[in-house]
Each structure stands twice: as structure tokens, then as C-alpha cells.
Amino acid sequence: QVQLVESGGGVVQPGRSLRLSCAASGFSFSAYAIHWVRQAPGKGLEWVAVIGSNGVNKYYADSVKGRVSISRDNSKNTLYLQMNSLRPEDMAVYYCARDGGWQKYFDYWGQGTLVTVSS
């Protein structure tokens, strides 16, 4: 079955960096675009970034553009999110989610990893 498992979350000081990972299994990882979506405490879901199946096309939400970089290693079935210059408002549970195709939805999600930004 499709599985997405995030890791790399933790407590980080404002201005520092963190890299999240998402390990995929149960499907042909290299055939799918994958997204990062986050949920801040007490808030709703917010789309963060997407990367195409071959790793070339990348799109970011305005709230993270210039501070975040999405990448993937198809040989390792793993997705990454490099987050730099972290702000308190970046504190959230970060989910990776598989792209559902031309209708632009998310068909499978991971359980999430918590990023806490605090001094």
C-alpha cells in the first residue's frame, strides 16, 4: 500500500535551517509529483511546495518562496524540504502528499512531522 513517512522535524531557533525528509513506498515514486503541505497550531492546511516527477518543475507558496527549497532523490524514493531562515510562523506539522494528477488534488498523505521554531 502507499506509504509516506516524514522525518526531520524538531525544535529550531529562529533564523536557523532544517531539512525534512519524506520516504515513500508502495508505488512508483518517480512517476508522481509530490507536495509539502503544513498545518500551523490551531490553523488550517496550507500548501507549501510541489516538485514534478523528474525533479525539474518546482512551485512554491508565496509565504515560503526564497526561503524553502524542495527536492527529490528518485533513486532513494525520498522527497526533501530544505527550510532556511526559519520564522516563528513556520512552526507547523509538515505533511508530504502525493499528487492526484490533472485534477490537482492530493490522494495520499503522510502522518506529518512537527517543526517548532522557538528560541
Added chain:
Amino acid sequence: QSVLTQPPSVSGAPGQRVTISCTGTNADYDVHWYQHVPGTAPKLLMYGNTNRPSGVPDRFSGSKSGTSASLAISGLQADDEADYYCQSYDSDLNDSWVFGGGTKLTVV
């Protein structure tokens, strides 16, 4: 502030029917719905406005007209209690996937 607008909460008794609205959608794109129990992975509930993924019971139904969509849940059950999010795409907003603010469903 979310791009799509949902009521913050709805409630209903077991067996009843509730609807959750989602307004402000782009008329050119489909609306999708997710069920999220805090602490777990969000689950796709409805895609392409009206389509249920395999395993989602037919108590759940979706509709869309113009720039508004809705999710209906009939025969409410205790384990339907969760947060529900609508989602769509907005090519006018820097090619972004957008969500509603979420609706907390309470089964009273």
C-alpha cells in the same frame, strides 16, 4: 486567511444529515474534500467535485456550482467527527493549491 471560505463548525446528531459549504472557488477548477482527525494523516474524501475514492462510503456526497461547492454527510456516525477541508487550485494566485479554513464537525 484562507482563500476558500468554510463555516468554522457544524454539528448534528447521529443519523442526521449535515452539509459543509465552500465558497470562493475558481469556477474553472474542481473542488476536493479531505477528512482530518488531528494527529493522523489527512484522508482524501472526495475528488473532482463529486467522486468518492475507493473505500469512502456513499453517505458522503459532493457538489459544485459556479464558485461554490458543498460536502454532504448523511446518516451521521460518531467516527465522522473530524475536521473537513475543501481544496482547489487557483491559477490567478501564482499557480497555487488552495484550501478552505476547515470545518469542525461535531456529532452530538
